[in-house]
Amino acid sequence: MSNTLAIDDSFYRLTSSERYDQVLQLIKKSQSIxxxxDAEGCLIIDLGTDKVLPIWPTEALASGWGEKDHEGFKGLEISATDWSKKWLPGMQNDKFSVGVAPNLAGECIVSSAEEHAADLQK
Structure with missing residues (x-):
């Protein structure tokens, strides 16, 4: 078993809140998300009242999650700087939310781009 798989397995054993906090810490340490x-753009999940961009801390987690229901999508690396300075302001303008590290059942913390940006400043 590779270290990546062990990290992925243990990561999904965390609660949604713990996964959210861990991803925030990684972004604060300048790690990419x-x-x-796909060729048309990023996967956005339409929840009716929210349009959510799901993010993960590793390419393996993102790709593994997408394999089940989203064929043709591949991992897109976003630097911590680009996330904070470009993506979140753009998502605020477009009224998109952030879904941080959904597990295979789709459970995760969903926050507005504004809330997510504020959490990164704490």
Whole structure:
């Protein structure tokens, strides 16, 4: 078993709140995050009242999550700087939310781009 798989397995054993906090810490340490994208753009999940961009701390987690229901999507690396300075302001303008590290059942903390940006400043 590779270290990546062990990290992935243990990561999904965390609660949604613990996964959210861990991803925030990684972004604060300037680590990249990962979204899913295809030729047409990033995967956005429409929840009716919210349009959510799911993100993960590793490419393996993002790709593994997307394999089940989102064929053709591949991991898209987003630097911590780009996330904070470009993506979140753009998502605020577009009224998109952030879904941080959904597990395979789709459970995660969903916050507005504004809330997520504020959490990164704490």
């Amino acid at each position: 990962w979204a899913l994208a």
